[in-house]
Structures are given as structure tokens and as C-alpha cells.
Amino acid sequence: MNGDKLRSVSEKTINRLSLYRRLLENRFGKGHEHVFSHELAELACVTPAQVRRDLMCVDNSGSTSRGYSVQELVREITAVLDAPGGQRIALVGVGNLGRAILSYFSGRRPGIAITAAFDSDPSLAGRVINGCRCHPMSELSEVLRGSEIGAAIVAVPASAAQDIADRLVAAGVRGILNFAPVPLKVPEGVFLEHRDMTMSLETVAFFARRSLGDAE
Amino acid sequence: MNGDKLRSVSEKTINRLSLYRRLLENRFGKGHEHVFSHELAELACVTPAQVRRDLMCVDNSGSTSRGYSVQELVREITAVLDAPGGQRIALVGVGNLGRAILSYFSGRRPGIAITAAFDSDPSLAGRVINGCRCHPMSELSEVLRGSEIGAAIVAVPASAAQDIADRLVAAGVRGILNFAPVPLKVPEGVFLEHRDMTMSLETVAFFARRSLGDAE
DNA sequence: GAATATCTGTGAAAGCAATCACAGATAGTT
DNA sequence: AACTATCTGTGATTGCTTTCACAGATATTC
Ligand SMILES: NC(=O)c1ccc[n+]([C@@H]2O[C@H](COP(=O)([O-])OP(=O)(O)OC[C@H]3O[C@@H](n4cnc5c(N)ncnc54)[C@H](O)[C@@H]3O)[C@@H](O)[C@H]2O)c1
Ligand SMILES: NC(=O)c1ccc[n+]([C@@H]2O[C@H](COP(=O)([O-])OP(=O)(O)OC[C@H]3O[C@@H](n4cnc5c(N)ncnc54)[C@H](O)[C@@H]3O)[C@@H](O)[C@H]2O)c1
Secondary structure, three states: OOHHHHHOOOHHHHHHHHHHHHHHHHHOOOOOOEEOHHHHHHHHOOOHHHHHHHHOOOOOOOEOOOEEEHHHHHHHHHHHHOOOOOEEEEEEOOOHHHHHHHHHHOOOOOOEEEEEEEEOOHHHOOOEEOOEEEEEHHHHHHHHHHOOOOEEEEOOOHHHHHHHHHHHHHOOOOEEEEOOOOOOOOOOOOEEEEOOHHHHHHHHHHHHHHHHHHHO | OOHHHHHOOOHHHHHHHHHHHHHHHHHOOOOOOEEOHHHHHHHHOOOHHHHHHHHOOOOOOOEOOOEEEHHHHHHHHHHHHOOOOOEEEEEEOOOHHHHHHHHHHOOOOOOEEEEEEEEOOHHHOOOEEOOEEEEEHHHHHHHHHHOOOOEEEEOOOHHHHHHHHHHHHHOOOOEEEEOOOOOOOOOOOOEEEEOOHHHHHHHHHHHHHHHHHHHO
């Protein structure tokens, strides 16, 4: 297909494509069969030029007068983002955050499902939470290999996070979404996203304060 | 102090300063009174030049031969990031995610505390969760005004998020950390951080798949 | 005390990402 | 059918972020 273009798409563009798709899905059927770049831009809080740039990597052609067909656009973005048969994700660490994540993603996105959870707490082993089975850590490699899971969420305490990441990579995982407040080292070729809430909150606090100061 | 430099510091630099500080705090006392830029870079998974650039906005001078004094550096970063008397944050939406956040931040960072929570669910009103009092929505403006809260976390369903943001801004909030999966519109001068987990997870899944494809 | 080694701080260069601005397309209007 | 208005797709440009590379600083060695 359009593999050449995809090879060089930036992370930021993929982020926005994910957002565009959801915004479009929400609107479809509500009298909006078509959408202009400036409308989608308004929804996503970006510029129209940004939207058009991002859409250059999907195999789509907008009409000059009607804009983009919402349905087609969703289909084309899905062709880029989703694995053909859907993608399975693992979760490691079924504590407060892990459970919130399980409940949130349960059945939310068609193309993505958290199908296996792991925790060192023996009382969790064998339990099914929001349709997802919890396994003991000893089964990590076996379950991951057996179910073609290529990506995982890390929600264990900071002290355990690097070790977990190493084991995930060893088991074939090539993408990690890390919520532990510590940067992880992964080999070349493994995609890593560090979502550090302390960082986010301290940054928001800083700019809020600066904004208040500016206003004085 | 060094207010001029701070006026122009980028969000990314503030993010990393927050991270540097935590990494330094973890190390201090464990035989590491001093640290070189390349050591801190290794911990933070960035380049040494990046570390030195970032530190240009704090009032610090590293020694050529010993590097930076860990204690001094933490103090200097704190002078930049933290409000002198500590900063109070509000949380709106005490559901699965909101509760996880409350438990996580409870007593975690000295300079930041979530001191008020709000939820429309009447059964939560008056309860104290992890040391934080839950208020009914009707008290939002009053409580925020009365306690000099300048920043807030939004963890309500997407359908309510924009309305909540408007009310927060009206009550004087100048920084919002948004976990609802919808972009929010805020006036100029209000700092907004959108932490969209669906976006993050779909992006990780995409690059994991691409990485697997590349390897074939 | 000169030579060496290795650091920091930073101007300059390189690399990325967002925006501008316009050619070409398409429909509606007269 | 020519004119107007408004859209998309994209080369060129601008702006931001990171990295390079080196001057100047400081300790150590011989
Ligand atoms: N709760 C939040 O809102 C929040 C916010 C930001 C970051 N985090 C981070 O996310 C991670 C989890 O936070 P939480 O609040 O859910 O903590 P938690 O203590 O509630 O849960 C941690 C879970 O990990 C499991 N665990 C511990 N060590 C393990 C190991 N070696 N292997 C497998 N499982 C292990 C525990 O049994 C527990 O179930 C932490 O790193 C935390 O810093 C949490
Ligand atoms: N749970 C997760 O891990 C997760 C992950 C990503 C994003 N999110 C987002 O975070 C938000 C909260 O998720 P959750 O899982 O905690 O949902 P939840 O349903 O468990 O909690 C939502 C809370 O918001 C309250 N609420 C609803 N409407 C409100 C209103 N108008 N004013 C004030 N409070 C109101 C509810 O009473 C409830 O307590 C959602 O937008 C969700 O999409 C959650």
C-alpha cells in the first residue's frame, strides 16, 4: 500500500491521526457525512494546514468542494493505525492505575484490546478483571509468545519497572507505554513512550503559576 | 531572581527539570554528592548537551572538575519549579482514574498537593479520600477562590470535560491537566496539557507493529 | 609549573515540525 | 461559458529543539 510514506511518519502525526479518527467517529451520522480541514482542525484544536499535512500520509483524496468523506477518512486512518486483525496488548501491574486502565480500555477501541495482565501479587493470579485474565509473572514470556502480543503497558512501582521492561523486550514486545516515574532503557528498535504524571503535573503547576504572575 | 530567563523557558525543558530533580533526589546521600552532566543524562536517557542546555535556566554553576553539587542543583531546580509556599491543586472527577491519582500524589511531592476534589456524585460529597476532601460541584468556585488553587486535574467523562474546564477557568484556574479524551478550549493565557491515553496507546501499538514489520 | 585530561557553558549548525501561501480543482452564479 | 468563491495538496519558509564543537576552567601528573 502506501508503505513508503508510512516509514517516515512522525510520532506526532500518528498521535493526531488517532485523535482525528475518534473525533470523526463521534461526529459521523450526526448530519456530518463530510468534513473540511478547518472543521476537523477546530475539533482537534490545531490549524487547518496541520490537518492537511497529517492527512498526506493516508491514502485519501479530499474533494475541493465537499471536503473529506468522514466515513472514508475513518477507514483510511484505520488502515494506517490498526493491525488488520486487531492488536493485543499486555498490562503489567494491576494496582490502582492498572485497574483504572483495564476498566477504561475494556471494549473501548475496536482495534486494540488488553488481553493479558500480569502481577506479582499471588492473590491476583487467575482472576479476571474487566474481561482480562491476570497471570502470575512466571507466565509472562509464555503468554506473550503464545498470543502474538507486541506491545505492553507498564504500571508497576518504579523499582520494578526496568526489570519488567527487560523481560517484556525479551518476550518479543516492541512497544512499551510506561507509567512508572522512571525513564526506561530499551534496545534500539523498541518504541517507548514515557507518560510521567509527576512531570505533567509539575509542569502544569509551573505554567499556571507563571501565568498568574504574568497577569499581575 | 533569574526571571528573564524563565519567561522564555520551553515546556520541554520544564518537563525535564522535573525529571532531573527526582532522579537527583533518588541518588542523593547514596555516595553521590556531585554529578556530571553525562551521568544525569544517562539517568534521564537524554544527551549530556541536553542536560547542560536545560540547566542554563537555573541559577547554577557546575564545577569543571566535580560537576554539579547534587544538593545545590535540587535546590536551584526547586527554586524554578515550585511555588515558595507550595502549590495546591484541585481534582475534578473522583472515579477510577481520579482515585488512582489521589492515592498516587498523596504526600508524594513536597511542593505539590491535591487539596480539593470535586465530583457530581452526591455519595462522594463530604468524604475524605487519601487526605483530600470531596466537595459537591456547587462548591467549586467558592473552594477554589478561597484556597488560592491555580491549577487543576480534569478526570471526568469526555461529555462533561469542556464544561468543567470553563468553570475552572472562571474560578481562576490557570493550568489544567486533562485526562478526558477530548481536546479542550481554554482562553489565551491558560496552560493546558492534554494527556490522552487512547492516543498514547494507539501510537505505541502502531510503532510496535511497524518495528516488528521492519525486522522481518 | 608546564602538559594533559576532562569537565562546563554556549555560539553555531543541523534537524524537525508547524505555518504560510499559492497553484490547481470544483462548484455555484449570472 | 466566464467569473467568483472556497476548498485541497504541497513547495517554501519560519520557528523551535537538539546536537555539535570548542573556548575557557580546573584538577592531576610528571
Ligand atoms: N496511581 C496513579 O494514578 C499513578 C499515577 C502516575 C504514575 N503511577 C505509577 O504507576 C505505577 C503503578 O501505580 P499504582 O498507583 O497502580 O501502584 P499500586 O501499588 O497500586 O500497584 C502496583 C502493582 O504492581 C504490582 N507489582 C509490584 N511489583 C511488581 C513486580 N516486580 N512485578 C509485577 N507486578 C508488580 C503490585 O502487586 C501492584 O498490584 C507506579 O510506578 C506509579 O508510580 C501511578
Ligand atoms: N480510567 C482510566 O484509566 C482512564 C484512562 C484514560 C482516560 N480516562 C478518562 O478520564 C476520565 C475519567 O475516567 P474514569 O475511568 O475515572 O471514569 P469514571 O466513570 O470512573 O469516573 C468519572 C467520575 O466523574 C464524575 N462525573 C461525571 N460527570 C461529572 C460532572 N459533570 N461533574 C463532575 N463530576 C462528574 C463521576 O461521578 C465519576 O466519579 C474519562 O474522561 C476517561 O475517558 C480514564
